[in-house]
Structures are given as C-alpha cells and as structure tokens.
Amino acid sequence: DLNDNSFPIYSNNDNVMPHLIGEKATVNNSLICDGCTVLGTVKNSILSNNVYVGEGVVIEDSIVLHNSQIENSVTIKNAVVGENMTITAGDITGNLKSNSAVKLYYKNKMNKISSM
Secondary structure, eight states: OOOOSSSOOOOOOOOOOOOOOOTOOOEOOOOOOOEEEOOEEESSOOOOOEEEEETEEEHHHHOOOTEEEETTTOOSEEEEOOOEEOOOOTTEEESSSSOOOOOOEEEEEESSSEEE
C-alpha cells in the first residue's frame, strides 16, 4: 500500500519542472515523476524523470526510464524502456500477446536500439 505511513518511500529528486498531464491525457494507477509531459494514456506504469509521452501513445504495465521520448501513436506494453530512448511514431514495443514476459529496450554502446 503506497499510503502506508509505516513503510515510507524516499527518493532523490532532480531540480526539474513538475510533471504536466495534458487535458486529453489519461493516467491510471501510475507513478509519474517530475519533468514528465503526458499527452497520451499511461496505465499501471512508472515514468522516470523527464519522460515525454506524445498524443495517441499507450503505455501499459511498463517502466520508462529517464530522459526518454515516446512520440505520437506508439504502443508500449509489458516493457522496460531504457534511459535516453526515443521511440518514434508507429512503433509497437513490448510483448503484446503474452502478459508473462517483459521486454527490455535500451541503447547499446554503438547507439543502436537493442532488445532482450
């Protein structure tokens, strides 16, 4: 229970702007950190600092690490998106058919997008 005072959750926040949730955005059961802009839909997920979620984006049962850009019309389900990622319009990311496995998306040393 996130509201249990006997089990506090501490964090180290960067000095950034507060998050912005757009008028048409939907956020359900999610943690949105400072500096995030959400214009799409986020369900059962965690967005780290400075994550941009564009219009038409659906993020569900996922974690998006800091400084990532999820541009318009992207669907992400059951995934962990690494830091400093840009996922462009039209991409479908994650394990959409099975709820059991989680995919990881990150940039490798050659700056190419990889997955596990």
